[in-house]
Amino acid sequence: EDKVVQSPLSLVVHEGDTVTLNCSYEVTNFRSLLWYKQEKKAPTFLFMLTSSGIEKKSGRLSSILDKKELFSILNITATQTGDSAIYLCAVDPGSSNTGKLIFGQGTTLQVKP
Amino acid sequence: DTAVSQTPKYLVTQMGNDKSIKCEQNLGHDTMYWYKQDSKKFLKIMFSYNNKELIINETVPNRFSPKSPDKAHLNLHINSLELGDSAVYFCASRLAGSQYFGPGTRLLVL
Incomplete structure (x- = not known):
């Protein structure tokens, strides 16, 4: 069965810290891996990764994929209280062109002032 | 504004009732989805439509029936x-691999 596992499940840090969130997956096929940030409402899209070893970067956030070891990490440097959210990892198993995403259980990040 | 919108945002109802949630996207996307997010924040896909055609139907009770009158709308009716249906229901639409989510409908069944 296709599966996505995130770790840690929750994390508390102080402003200015750097955090690394992990996402590992087991799927029969693989098309892409996506990261989302969910604050109080809808998940908002952060990154889509399809190739190993190519870092995607947006401000203080960056992410990379390892298709050999079947995982991805999301890094946040110089964290701010506004980074507090649930971070969701999802994989498109690509077995059909439906775009079906399999989500991990999320990592809840709390950044304290 | 270009977006995925859902109505209502909140829905409180009694057990046994029938209710509908509406979703609209003006992004021009062909594929739309319904997800359920439980109390542990786990997001699970329920249905997907591509150009008004059902393409994903996960193991969901048949009390849930999606309807897509056109490719910009995907509604969810629950009989x-x-x-256990209490959850947040998210609509999403897809372009080029990434999905864009609506604000969610928080359903509470009493």
Whole structure:
């Protein structure tokens, strides 16, 4: 069965810290891996990764994929209280062109002032 | 504004009632989805439509029936609501691999 596992499940840090969130997956096929940030409402899209070893970067956030070891990490440097959210990892198993995403259980990040 | 929108945002109802949630996207996307997010924040896909055609139908009770009158709309009708249906329901639409989510409908069944 296709599966996505995130770790840690929750994390508390102080402003200015750097955090690394992990996402590992087991799927029969693989098309892409996506990261989302969910604050109080809808998940908002952060990154889509399809190739190993190519870092995607947006401000203080960056992410990379390892298709050999079947995982991805999301890094946040110089964290701010506004980074507090649930971070969701999802994989498109690509077995059909439906775009079906399999989500991990999320990592809840709390950044304290 | 270009977006995925859902109505209502909140829905409180009694067990046994029938209710509908509406979703609209003006992004021009062909594929739309319904997800359920439970109390542990786990997001699970329920249905997907591509150009008004059902393409994903996960193991969901048949009390849930999606309807897509056109490719910009995907509504969700739920019959005979049960306590376990309480959750946040998200609509999403897809372009080029990434999905864009609506604000969610928080359903509470009493």
